[in-house]
Amino acid sequence: MNRPIGALQVPFHTEVDGDGVTMSVCRLDQVYYAKIKLQMKNGGKTVPASILPYVIVHATTETPDTWRVAPHPPEIAQRTPGSGTILIRVEGAGRYRLYIKEPTEDFPENALFEIQQHMLADGGQSGREVQPLVELDVNQSSDCTLSIRALNTNGLLRTRGTGPDSIPNDQDFLKFTDAHSSQELQSALDLGNHLISFQLWADASRTYGTQHPIVQGSAYREALTDLYSEGLNVGSGTGDIAHSRFLTFGGREVEFNHQSTTGGRGRLSFLADNGQPNNRMMADESLRRTHPATMEFLLKMMDDLDITYARVTGAWRPHVGSTRHRYASAIDLTHAKKTVMDENNQPQLVSIHFHSEDSAQSNPLGDGRRESPERTRMREFSYRVHQYIANARAQGGAGWLGGPWALTYGELGVGAADRPRDLAIRTDATHVHHLHISVGNDQP
Numbered sequence: 001m002n003r004p005i006g007a008l009q010v011p012f013h014t015e016v017d018g019d020g021v022t023m024s025v026c027r028l029d030q031v032y033y034a035k036i037k038l039q040m041k042n043g044g045k046t047v048p049a050s051i052l053p054y055v056i057v058h059a060t061t062e063t064p065d066t067w068r069v070a071p072h073p074p075e076i077a078q079r080t081p082g083s084g085t086i087l088i089r090v091e092g093a094g095r096y097r098l099y100i101k102e103p104t105e106d107f108p109e110n111a112l113f114e115i116q117q118h119m120l121a122d123g124g125q126s127g128r129e130v131q132p133l134v135e136l137d138v139n140q141s142s143d144c145t146l147s148i149r150a151l152n153t154n155g156l157l158r159t160r161g162t163g164p165d166s167i168p169n170d171q172d173f174l175k176f177t178d179a180h181s182s183q184e185l186q187s188a189l190d191l192g193n194h195l196i197s198f199q200l201w202a203d204a205s206r207t208y209g210t211q212h213p214i215v216q217g218s219a220y221r222e223a224l225t226d227l228y229s230e231g232l233n234v235g236s237g238t239g240d241i242a243h244s245r246f247l248t249f250g251g252r253e254v255e256f257n258h259q260s261t262t263g264g265r266g267r268l269s270f271l272a273d274n275g276q277p278n279n280r281m282m283a284d285e286s287l288r289r290t291h292p293a294t295m296e297f298l299l300k301m302m303d304d305l306d307i308t309y310a311r312v313t314g315a316w317r318p319h320v321g322s323t324r325h326r327y328a329s330a331i332d333l334t335h336a337k338k339t340v341m342d343e344n345n346q347p348q349l350v351s352i353h354f355h356s357e358d359s360a361q362s363n364p365l366g367d368g369r370r371e372s373p374e375r376t377r378m379r380e381f382s383y384r385v386h387q388y389i390a391n392a393r394a395q396g397g398a399g400w401l402g403g404p405w406a407l408t409y410g411e412l413g414v415g416a417a418d419r420p421r422d423l424a425i426r427t428d429a430t431h432v433h434h435l436h437i438s439v440g441n442d443q444p
């Protein structure tokens with residue numbers, strides 16, 4: 001393998017200035033590579049934080065407050081691989097930060113990067129910054145060698161440690177050597193494991209507000225404003241129902257069941273004091289961690305398919321499952337309702353449950369046998385919901401889809417897909433009782 005240009009043995013040379021003084025000049029074109037393995041907890045186990053979209057930004061020592069999207073060779077994906085290990089290209093002293101890549105945003109190399117804040121329910125900036133998953137601090141010594149350490153910015157002043165409310169401790173500096181100048185993952189300086197705690201997921205996931213351009217530009221602006229201003233109806237009663245939230249728009253209702261915010265409500269609010277016991281996040285704040293494009297997709301689907309009720313049991317969450325829900329683009333649906341006219345022109349309420357065991361009647365595919373009019377209505381309604389999301393995936397508007405029934409593009413009549421036998425919607429043990437929709441194609 002050819003050695004990259006930056007891999008010269010001597011990191012500096014001497015020059016004699018105009019007064020005859022000999023001085024050291026550090027090379028500016030040195031490039032080193034470091035790697036860090038992102039991990040997370042799932043069901044008590046430590047697993048790789050895989051397929052997570054991320055962006056690396058860089059601020060030099062000279063301009064520590066100017067962040068730019070770090071250049072990266074094309075080999076470096078902007079989504080964590082299955083191992084969770086990412087490669088960081090280091091070009092001199094300064095700081096590198098790894099942020100969760102925001103859905104719907106593009107981050108061209110060298111573009112200025114604005115550090116986002118968690119947004120207040122009144123639409124204003126909170127002054128509380130969205131935290132990086134990790135910061136890499138790169139120091140240059142007088143002998144021109146570079147050293148690096150992984151740390152957490154701790155802008156929201158959490159305790160340090162391994163507990164769910166804590167964020168990881170900072171590491172010690174490690175020195176780059178010539179051996180780390182190849183961009184082969186195996187030879188990069190190994191910064192070890194970085195366990196993203198539940199609280200770090202929360203602090204690193206932006207709380208969206210009403211001023212977001214997607215909210216402002218949406219045909220469902222009023223409904224999205226209700227959601228992002230924490231103006232949803234609160235479930236009446238005590239216990240779990242008090243944590244459910246209800247959004248009504250155009251005669252339709254979305255139930256954000258309490259289960260959709262369980263993980264978020266276990267975490268500390270981004271606010272220094274949100275007035276709640278132990279400063280735990282409310283359901284309303286947790287729902288604002290889901291991206292407006294995801295919520296808009298749900299509302300538009302309901303409008304397009306004339307769905308009058310949908311029950312959501314999963315949205316952004318920091319504590320369980322893959323990174324799909326720890327990212328801001330996923331939503332889980334269990335039930336949907338609409339009213340159709342029957343063969344006698346009488347209105348019939350059709351209620352479907354995306355559950356392979358409890359509601360076989362909601363399977364969008366028939367079994368060829370004679371079926372009741374009720375079953376036909378359920379099948380047709382369910383078919384249209386599945387077809388809608390499969391079509392979104394074929395068009396690039398949706399990513400990974402899962403549900404109780406595995407369905408190909410062909411079975412759903414989605415003609416734009418190149419390969420009709422490919423699965424549009426997958427199934428597995430965790431998706432027997434809901435439909436999972438990933439909006440956007442960040443996690444295909």
Ligand SMILES: [Zn+2]
Pocket residue numbers: 314325330331332435436437
């Ligand atoms: Zn899901």
